[in-house]
Amino acid sequence: MKIELISFGKISEFINNQNIEVDGIADTDAFKQYLENQFPPLKSMKYKLALNKNIVQENTEITNNSTIAIMPPFSGG
Amino acid sequence: MSEKKIKNIFVDGPIEPAFIADSIAKHNSQTAIGGHSIFMGQVRKDEIEGKFVAAIDYTAYEDLALEKMHQIREDIFEKYPLNCMHIYHSLGRIKAGEICLFVFTSSAHRKPAMAACNEVVDRLKAELPIWGKEIFEDETHQWKENI
Secondary structure (H helix, E strand, O other): OEEEEEEOHHHHHOOOOEEEEOOOOOEHHHHHHHHHHHOHHHHHOOOEEEEOOEEOOOOOEOOOOEEEEEEOOOOOO | OOOOOOOOOEEEOOEOHHHHHHHHHOOOOOOOOOEEEEEEEEOOOOEEOOEEEEEEEEEEOHHHHHHHHHHHHHHHHHHOOEEEEEEEEEEEEEEOOOEEEEEEEEEOOHHHHHHHHHHHHHHHHHHOOEEEEEEEOOOOEEEOOOO
8 A cells, every 4th residue: 555654843854755655554543553663753752643634533544545644733823 | 515715824934014014904995894803923032941042934734734724714704703814824934023923803893803813823823734943043943832
């Protein structure tokens, strides 16, 4: 399964925007687990995911060619 | 579902006082308006562990932010009897003392304009995917976090 990964804020300092190929990951909970294994600093950070431009509020199924954004707490204004 | 017209709110660089003055002037012809409320966010020269903030560099997940802002806009127009509402947020490097946020609401009487203005600012800070990197005078940085 192909996923376009994009990151913002503090997280963009250690995760570059990239296309990744993952297998056996069905939903956003599993994807978080995958991310935290790949990028250990995430484990101790607060962050949210957006799946295809929707902020993930509850575990959501991931389909091929999705875009997933990793977002630290917001600080606009 | 209502017709969807996504407005841009992002401005590259600081929001100039002349732009704000001009926005106010543009309402001359809207004579049903009796009250405007304006909020302006200014980059504060915070002192953190002995270092001063020289600027904030703003980035955003623009598509998602504009989508979210559209929902907020619809909620606010549904809740308050507003004549109009304008929102601008800076992107890029904004120096201490410069304006980075401009929210402008207008209504027939002052109270809806004031309440809506407050609510928009609160929601925008909490809900829009925008990030501010505080850059210190020595070019080191830290990422801001809204509480």
